[in-house]
Amino acid sequence: MIRFIDVYKEYDNGTKALKGINLRIDDGEFVFLVGPSGSGKSTIIKLITGEIALTQGKLMVNGYSMSNISPRQVPLMRRTLGIIFQDFRLIDKKTVYENLSFAMRAIGASPRDVKRRIPYVLQLVGLEKKADRYPGQLSGGEQQRVAIARALVNNPNMIIADEPTGNLDPSRSLEIMMLLERINDLGTTVLVVTHEKNLVNRFTKRVVAIQDGRIINDETGGYYNGAKI
Amino acid sequence: MARRFDFKYYCSEGFHSIFTHGFMSFAAVCMIVACLLIMGSFSLVAVNLDHMLGDLEAENEFLAYVDESYTEEQAQALQSQIEAVPNVSQVTFVTRAEAMDDFRAGREDNELLESLPDSVLRDRFRIHVVDIEQLQATSEAVEEITGIAYVNAAYDIAQGFVMVRNIATGVAVVLVGILAVVSLFIIANTIKLATFYRREEIAIMKMCGATNAFIRWPFVVEGMILGLTGALVAFFVQWGVYELVAKAVIQSNGLSLLTILPFGSLALQFLLVFIVAGLLIGVVGSVLAIRKFLQV
Numbered sequence: 001m002i003r004f005i006d007v008y009k010e011y012d013n014g015t016k017a018l019k020g021i022n023l024r025i026d027d028g029e030f031v032f033l034v035g036p037s038g039s040g041k042s043t044i045i046k047l048i049t050g051e052i053a054l055t056q057g058k059l060m061v062n063g064y065s066m067s068n069i070s071p072r073q074v075p076l077m078r079r080t081l082g083i084i085f086q087d088f089r090l091i092d093k094k095t096v097y098e099n100l101s102f103a104m105r106a107i108g109a110s111p112r113d114v115k116r117r118i119p120y121v122l123q124l125v126g127l128e129k130k131a132d133r134y135p136g137q138l139s140g141g142e143q144q145r146v147a148i149a150r151a152l153v154n155n156p157n158m159i160i161a162d163e164p165t166g167n168l169d170p171s172r173s174l175e176i177m178m179l180l181e182r183i184n185d186l187g188t189t190v191l192v193v194t195h196e197k198n199l200v201n202r203f204t205k206r207v208v209a210i211q212d213g214r215i216i217n218d219e220t221g222g223y224y225n226g227a228k229i
Numbered sequence: 230m231a232r233r234f235d236f237k238y239y240c241s242e243g244f245h246s247i248f249t250h251g252f253m254s255f256a257a258v259c260m261i262v263a264c265l266l267i268m269g270s271f272s273l274v275a276v277n278l279d280h281m282l283g284d285l286e287a288e289n290e291f292l293a294y295v296d297e298s299y300t301e302e303q304a305q306a307l308q309s310q311i312e313a314v315p316n317v318s319q320v321t322f323v324t325r326a327e328a329m330d331d332f333r334a335g336r337e338d339n340e341l342l343e344s345l346p347d348s349v350l351r352d353r354f355r356i357h358v359v360d361i362e363q364l365q366a367t368s369e370a371v372e373e374i375t376g377i378a379y380v381n382a383a384y385d386i387a388q389g390f391v392m393v394r395n396i397a398t399g400v401a402v403v404l405v406g407i408l409a410v411v412s413l414f415i416i417a418n419t420i421k422l423a424t425f426y427r428r429e430e431i432a433i434m435k436m437c438g439a440t441n442a443f444i445r446w447p448f449v450v451e452g453m454i455l456g457l458t459g460a461l462v463a464f465f466v467q468w469g470v471y472e473l474v475a476k477a478v479i480q481s482n483g484l485s486l487l488t489i490l491p492f493g494s495l496a497l498q499f500l501l502v503f504i505v506a507g508l509l510i511g512v513v514g515s516v517l518a519i520r521k522f523l524q525v
Contacts, residue, residue, distance in 0.1 A: 049436065075438045075440045075441075076438065077438075078435070078437070079437075081438075083436050089429070089432075089433050089436070090433075091429075091430050093249045102434075102437075103437040105235065105238055106434055106437045106439035106443055107437065107439065150437070154437070154438070
C-alpha cells in the first residue's frame with residue numbers, strides 16, 4: 001500500500017515538483033498515473049523508490065515511512081517493489097536467465113529458489129524459450145518482458161512501471177499492458193506511469209491525472225480525459 | 230529469504246567480470262605492474278646502494294694502542310675485553326713487530342728506518358665496528374679499558390659516511406613515497422574508469438534491492454584478483470630485468486668496485502611486498518572507485 005499525505009518536493013535548484021500530493025493506492029489495485037511531461041510523475045516514482053527524499057509531508061510505502069527511512073532499510077523497502085523502466089535497464093552482458101537470477105541473488109535467494117522460480121516467471125511473460133539469449137538479441141517488446149519478469153521474480157507487493165511502453169510500437173505496447181493487467185489479476189498491485197492516452201483509454205482502470213505538481217483528477221473506473229487536463 | 234554472505238557468488242561474479250570487462254581489467258593490471266615495477270626498481274637500486282655503503286663502512290676501523298708497560302701476552306689478553314664492548318664486530322691483535330713490518334713496507338730505501346727498534350711502536354688492536362654511527366662511543370668505551378693507552382679513530386670519515394647514507398636513505402624514502410602516491414592516483418583513476426562503465430549495472434542492482442555490501446563484494450574480489458595478478462607479473466618482470474642489469478653491470482665492472490646483491494636474497498621480501506601492495510591497491514582502488522556509484 002502507498003499513501004502520500006500532503007507531500008511537497010522542492011529540488012535543490014528551486015523547482016517545486018510536487019505541491020501537496022494526497023494519494024492512496026491499496027493492495028491489489030491497478031492505477032494509471034498520467035500527466036504531461038514535467039508534471040511531477042517521475043518525482044512521484046522517485047519518491048516511492050527512495051531515489052530522492054521528500055521535502056515535506058508523509059509517505060508510506062508498503063509499511064516503510066519514507067520521511068525517516070534509514071539508508072540500511074532502503075534496500076529492504078525496494079524488495080517490496082518491482083520496478084520497470086522505459087529503457088528496460090537490462091544488463092547487456094548477462095543472458096535473460098542471468099538477468100533474473102542476478103536480481104534474485106541480490107536479495108539473498110538460494111540457488112535452489114532461483115532454479116525453481118525463474119522458469120515460472122519466464123513462462124508467465126512468455127519467454128521460456130529465450131532464457132539463454134542476451135538482451136541485444138531480443139526485440140524491444142521482448143526486452144521489456146524480461147524487465148517485467150525481473151520485476152516479478154522476487155514476488156513483490158507492487159509493480160511500478162515508469163513509461164513501460166515509451167520505446168515500443170502500439171501493438172507491443174498493448175501486449176505489455178495486457179501482461180501487466182494479468183499480473184494484477186494474480187494479486188500484485190500495479191502502478192503504471194504513462195502519457196499514452198489511447199492506451200489508457202483501452203482499459204477501464206483507476207486513472208490519477210497530475211499536472212503542475214497537483215492531482216487534478218482521480219477517477220476509479222475512469223479514463224484519461226484529455227479535455228480535463 | 231535469508232540474508233547471508235554468499236562467498237561463492239561473490240567470487241564467481243568477481244572472477245567473471247574480469248573477463249566480461251577484459252580491456253579495463255588488462256589496463257588495470259598493466260597500471261599495477263607499471264607502478265610496482267617503478268617502485269620496485271627504485272627500491273632495488275636503493276637497497277644495492279645501501280649495501281655498497283655498508284661494505285665501505287665495514288672497511289672502516291679504528292686502532293687501540295696498548296700501554297707500553299704491557300708485555301705482548303698481557304696485551305693479547307685484552308682482546309676478550311675489547312670484544313665484549315658493544316658494537317665491536319671484529320678485533321685483530323697486531324704486535325709491534327708486525328706493525329713495524331707494515332710501516333717499513335714500501336719504505337725499504339729509507340735507511341733511517343733500518344735501525345729503528347720495534348719498541349718505538351706499540352702493540353695494537355685493529356677494531357671493526359658494526360654501526361659506524363656509534364664509532365665515537367665505541368672507541369671511547371675501548372679507551373676506558375685498563376691497559377689501552379689511547380685510541381685513534383677517524384671520526385670525520387665516519388661522520389661523512391653516516392651523512393651520505395642518511396641523505397641516500399632520505400632521498401629514497403621521499404622518492405618511493407612520491408611514486409606510491411602517483412601510483413595510487415593513476416590506479417584509482419583506471420579503476421574509476423573501469424567502474425564508470427558499470428554504474429548502470431550498479432544502479433540496476435540497487436533498484437532490485439541489493440545492499441551495498443552485496444554490490445561491493447564482487448568488486449573487492451575482482452580488485453584482489455587484479456592486484457594479485459599485477460603483483461605476480463611485476464615480480465617476475467622485476468626479477469628478469471634485475472638479472473639482466475646485474476649481468477651487464479658485472480661485465481662492465483672490471484675493478485669490481487660495485488657489488489650487486491643476488492636477486493635470490495631479496496626475492497621473498499619483494500614477493501611479499503609486491504603481493505601486499507598489489508592486493509591493497511586493487512581492493513582500496515575498487516572500493517574507492519565504486520563508492521560514488523553506490524549512492525543511488
